[in-house]
Amino acid sequence: MVQIIFAMDIHFPRCHYWTTILLLSLFFLNVSSTSTPCSHCDGNNVTCVDGVCLPRCVSVTSSGECLQCLDSMFYGKHCEHDCPDTCLNSRCQMNNTRVVCTEGCVAGKKGDNCGMNCPTACTQCERYGEGCTGPCKNPRYYGPLCRTLCSSSCTDGCNRITGECGSCKPGYMGDKCDVTCPPNCRDGCDKDTGECGSCEPGYTGDKCDATCPPNCRDGCDKDTGECDSCVPGYMRTYCNVTCPPNCRDGCGKDTGECGSCVPGYRGDRCDVTCPPNCKGRCDKDTGDCGSCEPGYRGKFCNDSCPTQCKTDHTVAITTGTVAVVIVLALIIAFWRHTQKGNRTHASGTNGTTHSEYSDSLAHRNPPQKTCNKEPFDRWPAMSKKIVFFVRDKSTFAASTPCSNCDGNNVTCLDGVCLPRCVNVTSSGECLQCLDSRFYGKRCEHDCPDTCLNSLCQMNNTRVVCTEGCVAGKKGDNCGMNCPTACTQCERYGDGCTGPCQNPRYYGPHCRTSCSSNCTDVCNRITGECGSCEPGYTGDKCDVTCPPNCRGGCDKDTGKCDSCVSGYRGKNCNDACPSNCRDGCDQDTGECGSCEPGYAGKYCGSCEPGYMGNKCDVTCPPNCRDGCDKDTGECDRCVSGYRGKM
Structure with missing residues (x-):
């Protein structure tokens, strides 16, 4: 019925205009009293007339146009349009033929009706200009237009106005992280003061600008300058005191105890002489002589040999000699036994037993004895066993393998292990050890456990590891530490041959810091990063990604992972179609949605x-x-x- 009335061609005299308005108002009031609230009128609590919502207009002109809409969220001649949702709080009004948002624009929009995008670098901008008023879309930019790149050494973006960094990447300091830390800093420095976190080996002080004491090895304490350890020959806190004069291979930094002594000395500090009749060196701890001067015997070579001992030389017996004597003795004993069976005891007053024959032979040809270090030590004991075998037909079956012979599977003679030496000189020194894990004049020493596989040999007076050193050691006897930056190093130099101790360093000496933009570690030789921090590309992650990338870019190709809103393409340097809203597809350029009034895949036509x-x-x-x-x-x-x- 309402529609019919509005469609009628009714002409009212001008003087009756307000009367007409009054009648129409009364008519609507009468209708509304019988209508029920609608649930589909855009949230407005209005009444329905024959199932149709009342118009949004509350003030109509004589020509049917609306002077005032029911709510400022509507506009149009009949208030038929919703205000753009780009208007803040969806409030707008008509200004001549233009829709104007009355309370401003939502973030990212500008213009009268907030239908234009802010510059892509801004999250919010001036309504009628290009300047940014909110944070930059890419936090790595700053300035009035968000077009100035923050320092590449900032870790988490920078201040939008000043460009000051919140914090710096390792190796940099200053407001904009554009000043490098002192050269000998390790693990970065304080952004404001420049104080180093720690120092490279060899340096000390707040800024690592002082060298460690000259005899330090492996660096010194950053704050106190106390040495971590000393080069061989020095001791004490700053390694400025020499080790006791008779030390060999250095001494303990704190105690001054010698590692070993030069020949002729013993004791913790090698300040006690060996017993006078020792030949060569003696045991550092016990003073036990390794061997005696001719004419002396005993643990400390303080007992004289018996007078009948020859003193001009020592009999040299080898394992091969012992074996030959044993075989010959077996043959002779067997032959004499068979000959004795063919004799008769009655035949002769000249008949003698085997035992008597052996005894008389021994008396007529007494052995020319020599004196060894111990009264019945290894080789004399072997001689007694041989005689016992020949005369009494006994064997070595009574000797059992020893369990205390340093792991050598040897037999015992009178409870004494066979020596480790398999080739002895006439002077009693060893030419060849049973196993290359031993060394010394009598093979009495174990090879250092710093030798690879514990194998070594003597080279003049030096012990030399024959198969190299275990990880972290170097030198002839692998007794020196590698530089602290290396896990493995050159045997006779300072170059690293294995991974760096700190995986964020590289180079021949592991002293060059990986790029601060590497996410994990870098190649020990080349310094190439495995992957980059977001925003960087290149072998060493030292190239910034294209400015419109979002979420970083590919390390090798530089292709952006995605683009900031408004850009597309491999490097995000192509603008989206001008009427796209909320950006476009990076590869195709197709708009996700269009600005109000526009339609189509690329928003090139009107809605x-x-x-x-x-x-x-x-x-x-x-x-x-x-x-x-x-x-x-x-x-x-x-x-x-x-x-x-």
Whole structure:
């Protein structure tokens, strides 16, 4: 019924205008009293008339146009349009033919109707300018237009106005992290003071600008300058005191105890002489002589040999000699036994037993004895066993393997292990040890456990590891530590041959810091990063990604992972179609959505009902299904109307 009344061609005299308005108001009040609230009228609590929502207009002109909409979220001649949701709080009004957002724009928008995008670098911007008013979209930029790149040494972006970094990457300091830390810093320095976290080996002080004491090895304490350890020959806190004069291979830094002594000395500090009749060196701890001067014997060579001992030389017996004597003794004993069976005891007063024969032989040809260090030590004991075997037909079966012979599977003679030596000189020194794990004049020493596989040999007076050193050691006898930066090093130099101790360093000496933009570690030889921090690319992650990348870029190709809103392409350097809203596809450029009034895959045409260069002019009111973007000519007319417009 309401529709019929509005469609009637009623003419009221001008003087009766307000009377007409009053009558219409009374009519609507009467209708509303019988209507129920609608649930589909865009949230407005209005009444329905024959199932149709009351118009949003609360003040209508005589020509049917609206002077005042029910709510400032609507606009149009009949308040038929919602305010753009780009308007802050969706509030707007008509200003001549323009829709103007009354409370400002949502973030990222600008212009009268907030239909234009802020510059892509801004999250918020001036309504009628290019300047940014909120944080930069990419936190690695700053300035009034968010076009100035923060220092590449900032870790978490920078201040939008000043460009000052919040914190710096290792190796940099200053407001903008554009000053390198002192050269000998390790693990970075304080952003404001420049104080180093720790120092490279060899340096000390707040800024690592003082050298460690000259005899330090492996560096010194950053704050106190106390040496970590000393080079061989020095001791005490600053390694400025020499070791006791008779030390060999250095001494303990704190105690001064010698590692070993030069020949002729013993004791913790090698300040006690060996017993006078020792030949060569003696045991550092016990003073036990390794061997005696001719004519002396005993643990400390303080007992004289018996007078019948020869003193001109020592009999040299080898394992091979012992074996030959044993075999010959077996043959002779067997032959004599068979000969004795053919004799008769009655035949002769000259008949003698085997035992008597052996005894008489021994008396007629007494052995020319020599004196060994112990009264019945190894080789004399072996001689006694041989005689016992020949005379009494005994064997070595009574001797059992020893369990205390340093792991050598040897036999015991009178409870004494066979020596480790298999080739002895006439002077009693060893030419060849049983196993290359032993060394010394009598093979009495174990090879250092710093030797690879514990194998070594004597080279003049030096012990030399034959198969190299275990990890972290170097030198002839692998007794020196590698530089602290290395896990393995050259045997006779300072170059690293294995991974760096700190995986964030590289180079021949592991002293060059990996790029601060590496995410994990870098190649020990080349310094190439495995992967980069977001925002960087290149072998050493020292090239910034293209400015419009979002989420970083590929380390090798530089291709952006994704683009900031408004850009597309491999390097995000191509702008999206101008009427895209919320960006476009990086590869195809297809818009995700369009600005109000625009439509199409690339937002290049107007939405039905709009026309004009900016698709911000509504089509003639009686058009149906839209109109031509440029001319405004209707595609079709609503029922009851005709013509182009």
